[in-house]
Amino acid sequence: MLSQNDTDSSSKNSQQTGSKRKAMATQQQVAPSEGNLLQALEMVAKEKGIDRGRLVKTVEEAILKAAQSVFGPNRELQATFNEDTGQVDLFQFMTVVDDVSDDEREIAEEDAKTAGLEAEIGEELGFQIFWHPNDAKKAADQDKEFGDLLMVKQARSSFGRIAAQTAKQVLIQRVRDEERDLIFQEFKDKKGDLIKGVVRRFEKGNNLIVDLGKAEGILPFREQTPRETYRPGDRIVALLKDIDREARGPQIILSRADGKLVEKLFESEVPEIYEGIVKIVACAREPGARSKIAVMSRDADVDPVGACVGMKGSRVQAVVQELRGEKIDIVPWDRDPARFVCAAIQPAEVNKVIVNEADGRMELVVPDEKLSLAIGRKGQNVRLAWHLTGWKLDIISESKFKQMEEEAISQLGRIDGITEQVARNMYRMGFRALEEVAEATEAEIGGIQGVGPENAAAIREAAETTMEKLRQERITAASSKVEPLTDAEKLLFVRGVGERTVQLLADAGYRSVDEIMREDEDKLAIKTGLGIKKARALKQGAEQFVQNEWRQIDAARKTAAATAAAAAAAEAKVDGAGA
Secondary structure (H helix, E strand, C coil), rough: CCCCCCCCCHHHHHHHHCEEECCCCCCCCCCCCCCHHHHHHHHHHHHHCCCHHHHHHHHHHHHHHHHHHHHHHCCEEEEEEEEECCCCEEEEEEECCCCCCCCCEEEEEHHHHHCCCCCCCCCEEEEEEEECCCHHHHHHHHHHHHHHCCCCHHHHHHHHHHHHHHHHHHHHHHHHHHHHHHHHHHHHCCCCEEEEEEEEEEECCCCEEEEEECCEEEEEEEHCCCCCCCCCCCCEEEEEEEEEECCCHHHEEECCCCHHHHHHHHHCCHHHCCCCCCEEEEEEEEEEEEEEEEECCCCCCCCHEEEECCCHHHHHHHHHHHHCCCCCEEEEECCHHHHHHHHCCCCCCCEEEECCCCCCCCEEEECCHHHHHCCCHHHHHHHHHHHHHHHEEEEEEEEHHHHHHHHHHHHCCCCCCHHHHHHHHHHHHCCHHHHHHHCCCHHHHHHHCCCCHHHHHHHHHHHHHHHHHHHHHHHHHHHHCCCCCCCHHHHHHCCCCHHHHHHHEEEECCCCHHHHHHHHHHHHHHHHHHHHHHHHHHHHHHHHHHHHHHHHHHHHHHHHHHHHHHHHHHHHHHHHHHH
């Protein structure tokens, strides 16, 4: 047994936990045995690149937690790693008192003296709990000498096995956590960059596991390009899309389908992009099929499109080859939205562009023979141009445009006081429907050639009246129909709703009268861009239609259906009698 002044390392550590602690246990210097904990920790720290001190602390915490579960959470215990033995020493501390109220944390002064311990009231005595199988003899001696004071003999027999299992589990978990943290620190600054690896294996869901050298990444099926196939051992270039610290498997998420992959591939092939002379302003992509990128140059002497194409197409072909044959269109970016859209819709030619800034929409008029080229296969070309420019695009053939023009002019001409020439002037000013005139300001209407400011208010009121007449005509026509009505037809029965409003509502996700009634006015105004005044009028009109006019329409339709059924039955009866 060592006294308080002994310099054994374990006793020193035990004295740090209290202001005046005494180590009252026997410790002998033991040469590290083969395969002990110290060697295991050093090996793990070296192979995994983890700080050894953090591993030591983890093991100490694990042993302490196991000890508290076995010996009792009320005991004052301390676990300290012994560098000499390569094991974790466990200590229990008890305070010397006159009258014991807690026999797990306190020891009577008289009992201490009986056990041969010199201590005064208030002092803390430290006892090493011998739990390792190599210390079985020391444990037996301790039980014989201090067994009645410590009361750990019965629990000690199972603690060694529990401590070893707990330390192993906690150490494995800490190694995993540390590895994940190291991976995160290694790759967090590479997010959004290209990364190279080797395909290792397939996992459930057709996910690819890619060897990145220091870690493994996952290429989920959703991030793979259609029609691309891989085999174990294939080299792969992908975009480091994200790092998921909470993932159970590989935490590095790769992508071959992200549009940013195209941008990064061009950056690696085009020095002007890397140096910042040429900039990729926007990118739209349908993975495996086609991509469009818009480029601009900060140097007037550098052609951005030519820089990306390269000599004899060498640069763009390198990107196409990496994307396994995916087509790429490179278009010049322009400050003028109309010119930018015309470039984005290439290879189709555009004869006329009609811009609707309020709705963020453009109508592109193309020659009849170029219509399919402008739209592209399954709408691919116009869809990519839409995503590239941010404008909603309507592709119209020249013949269809002329037809729509005449229909719009005819509708505008129905306004009282509007001649055909004035209607054409209105059309040239951007008015396409009655509701646009009804919702325009007097200044906008007064600026139309042939109208004048003095007639603006009367023209707007006449447009509202004409809209109401058309609505009543639709309701009358629908009342005599037997065929089911579509949601779009029902929307046109609502006061103040025309074709333009129906389109805006559909774009915002509102396709029926019921959906408008259920929606909040503010949300309806924001999502459609119609404004709070128009949104409030829409909700009121929808409620009025459902409560009043729809009942009349429905009743009239049922009557018409019954009449038609009776007529059909009578005709069938006559035909049967004639036969």
